[in-house]
Amino acid sequence: MAQDASSIRPSRGDQSFSEHLAELSAQVSQVPTCPGCYLWKDADGEVIYVGKAKNLRARMKQYVTLSDEREKIPLMMQIVTSFDYIVVDTEHEALVLERNLIGQYHPYFNVDYKDDKSYPYIAVTHADLFPAIKYTREKHKPGTRYFGPYTDARAARETIDTLRKVTPICSATCAEWKRVRRLLEKHPDDADIIGLICAQKGRPCFDYHVGRGPGVCAGMIDPADYAKNVRRVERFLSGQRRELVGELKGEMAEAAADLDFERAGRIKRRLEVIDGLDDRQQVVFPTSVDIDLIGFYREETIAGVCVFAVREGRTVRSCEFILDKGLDVSEEELVGGFVKRYYDETADIPAEVDIAVELEDAEVVGAWLTGKRGRKCTVHRPQRGEKRHLLETCERNARHALMRYMMRTGYADDRTNQALLQLESALALDAPPMRIECFDISTIHGRFTVASMVVFTNGKPDKSQYRRFKIRTELTEANDFVSMSEVLGRRYAPERMADERFGSRPDLLVVDGGKPQLTAAMRQLEQLGLDIPVCGLAKADEEVFVPWDETPVVLPNGSASLYLIKQVRDESHRFAITFHRELRDKAMTVSVLDEVEGVGPTRKRAIMRHFGSMKRLRAASVDDIAAVKGVPRQVAEAVYDTLRAWEAERQNPVSEE
Numbered sequence: 028m029a030q031d032a033s034s035i036r037p038s039r040g041d042q043s044f045s046e047h048l049a050e051l052s053a054q055v056s057q058v059p060t061c062p063g064c065y066l067w068k069d070a071d072g073e074v075i076y077v078g079k080a081k082n083l084r085a086r087m088k089q090y091v092t093l094s095d096e097r098e099k100i101p102l103m104m105q106i107v108t109s110f111d112y113i114v115v116d117t118e119h120e121a122l123v124l125e126r127n128l129i130g131q132y133h134p135y136f137n138v139d140y141k142d143d144k145s146y147p148y149i150a151v152t153h154a155d156l157f158p159a160i161k162y163t164r165e166k167h168k169p170g171t172r173y174f175g176p177y178t179d180a181r182a183a184r185e186t187i188d189t190l191r192k193v194t195p196i197c198s199a200t201c202a203e204w205k206r207v208r209r210l211l212e213k214h215p216d217d218a219d220i221i222g223l224i225c226a227q228k229g230r231p232c233f234d235y236h237v238g239r240g241p242g243v244c245a246g247m248i249d250p251a252d253y254a255k256n257v258r259r260v261e262r263f264l265s266g267q268r269r270e271l272v273g274e275l276k277g278e279m280a281e282a283a284a285d286l287d288f289e290r291a292g293r294i295k296r297r298l299e300v301i302d303g304l305d306d307r308q309q310v311v312f313p314t315s316v317d318i319d320l321i322g323f324y325r326e327e328t329i330a331g332v333c334v335f336a337v338r339e340g341r342t343v344r345s346c347e348f349i350l351d352k353g354l355d356v357s358e359e360e361l362v363g364g365f366v367k368r369y370y371d372e373t374a375d376i377p378a379e380v381d382i383a384v385e386l387e388d389a390e391v392v393g394a395w396l397t398g399k400r401g402r403k404c405t406v407h408r409p410q411r412g413e414k415r416h417l418l419e420t421c422e423r424n425a426r427h428a429l430m431r432y433m434m435r436t437g438y439a440d441d442r443t444n445q446a447l448l449q450l451e452s453a454l455a456l457d458a459p460p461m462r463i464e465c466f467d468i469s470t471i472h473g474r475f476t477v478a479s480m481v482v483f484t485n486g487k488p489d490k491s492q493y494r495r496f497k498i499r500t501e502l503t504e505a506n507d508f509v510s511m512s513e514v515l516g517r518r519y520a521p522e523r524m525a526d527e528r529f530g531s532r533p534d535l536l537v538v539d540g541g542k543p544q545l546t547a548a549m550r551q552l553e554q555l556g557l558d559i560p561v562c563g564l565a566k567a568d569e570e571v572f573v574p575w576d577e578t579p580v581v582l583p584n585g586s587a588s589l590y591l592i593k594q595v596r597d598e599s600h601r602f603a604i605t606f607h608r609e610l611r612d613k614a615m616t617v618s619v620l621d622e623v624e625g626v627g628p629t630r631k632r633a634i635m636r637h638f639g640s641m642k643r644l645r646a647a648s649v650d651d652i653a654a655v656k657g658v659p660r661q662v663a664e665a666v667y668d669t670l671r672a673w674e675a676e677r678q679n680p681v682s683e684e
Contacts, residue, residue: 119455322421331429
């Protein structure tokens with residue numbers, strides 16, 4: 028692997044952001060077009076982001092020109108003052124190097140595990156002449172093969188216990204195994220005769236007597252036969268039980284043929300243990316497949332992950348993780364970062380990895396996994412069928428894992444407190460906005476215009492305080508300014524402010540929209556003689572407009588304050604749309620037939636008496652309507668067409684404002 032590196036440290040001083048990017052761009056233009064990894068650094072020289080590229084110069088140009096559309100990039104580039112890069116020969120080498128660099132530097136802007144706790148693994152100490160099995164949380168060491176991770180420590184320990192019943196293997200905690208290991212470390216030249224030495228001077232451990240140890244400590248097994256046991260253990264941990272079962276059945280038949288019924292009985296009991304395991308596993312596929320399914324569930328900037336390991340058509344293990352760096356990264360970056368980290372730390376690679384998004388570098392990741400596995404491995408996005416169904420089950424489990432984590436750590440309360448304090452600072456409020464009110468207008472071309480008022484108390488929805496308003500002003504077209512002025516005038520009228528049912532005075536008023544909507548709200552509050560802090564939230568760029576500055580306030584992407592104010596805005600929109608649809612559906616039930624030419628009161632009564640409800644009428648065909656006594660076919664066709672038009676409008680939320 029060829030390597031090269033360059034470090035550029037432009038002096039920021041008082042230069043503008045655009046000048047800073049231009050200077051970085053000039054330096055990036057000297058970067059080679061080879062595959063490799065790039066490391067963005069801050070003013071202290073700390074690595075804050077590591078990435079890989081097929082073409083280093085082209086990829087890094089996307090950062091300095093801000094053509095990378097990820098929301099975190101502008102913030103990150105304001106912090107970047109220098110960079111390094113490392114050139115490699117292939118994109119595959121770049122991927123491996125990227126994982127190593129992320130593990131080395133733990134950059135702030137890269138996706139990583141949330142909690143610093145280590146996860147349990149089952150390990151086999153390959154470096155020993157007689158490899159032992161152990162439960163461990165250690166950092167991965169050379170010469171040891173790791174299986175997992177497991178999120179349930181009990182499940183990992185039970186797996187080891189069950190496995191040793193099936194195939195005797197030494198435990199790394201066994202005192203006699205440790206004695207043999209020390210003996211080999213002290214006299215490595217005695218490896219060829221270690222069996223004789225142990226037979227003469229050793230004594231069998233307790234595990235040997237109960238059938239879980241092969242008797243290394245007493246010279247009962249040579250290294251070659253012990254290696255066969257190790258291979259069986261590793262196949263078992265990899266989920267390849269069918270081959271192991273076949274071998275054991277063959278040995279049992281051979282022992283029976285030799286009239287060694289004691290040995291045949293021992294093997295039979297091992298087979299019964301495996302059968303018992305299979306009885307507890309859910310058969311998820313009718314065919315034998317080896318796949319991992321990885322489901323994600325996001326809540327703000329934190330995500331839960333669930334991995335189902337399916338081997339030979341059975342779910343042999345499920346693992347749960349929490350991801351959080353306080354950043355609003357894209358789905359692709361979140362999933363891709365986890366996949367690389369997860370498989371960098373486990374030797375259990377399946378034939379297929381199923382995820383819910385398309386990775387841009389899926390082929391490269393697949394080639395990397397193929398190299399680790401020694402056989403073909405692909406990264407796949409299932410669209411339908413059993414795999415898609417099981418992936419959705421993974422996502423549900425990921426959601427539950429995240430909810431448990433948030434409940435256990437008090438994440439939601441901490442996040443809410445941060446949001447209120449950040450809003451107080453960003454919007455120059457006198458105190459944290461403990462009561463936030465938000466209004467939204469919903470209409471179709473001025474018809475059925477309604478407004479919603481939602482209330483968040485202490486950063487959480489207070490649904491008992493929600494209110495709905497029918498706009499009384501006659502409108503011939505949608506007019507949010509007139510509608511908003513009316514609803515604010517009604518909500519903040521003296522009699523409403525004195526009405527305990529409307530709650531206390533808000534600490535912050537949020538209107539859905541930009542500067543024009545904010546100005547209209549301010550004008551209405553001035554007419555009422557009220558001094559209530561108010562801001563407007565624009566949908567396009569999530570900018571917050573305030574009365575005291577022409578420039579909008581940009582809350583940091585991924586911040587608790589931005590998520591809270593977006594949640595308030597989205598909840599008011601949802602509540603308004605719900606009320607709007609209710610009114611529209613009621614109006615349809617009452618008046619849709621009145622709009623059909625040729626349907627008067629008599630025919631209307633006949634039609635409703637015949638069908639009994641609007642639901643049945645909407646499901647009726649032209650022939651069904653024409654079958655009503657006194658309804659000509661031409662009128663039946665007009666009724667049918669009108670119903671279809673109303674139904675299409677009712678189901679189309681795009682036209683709702």
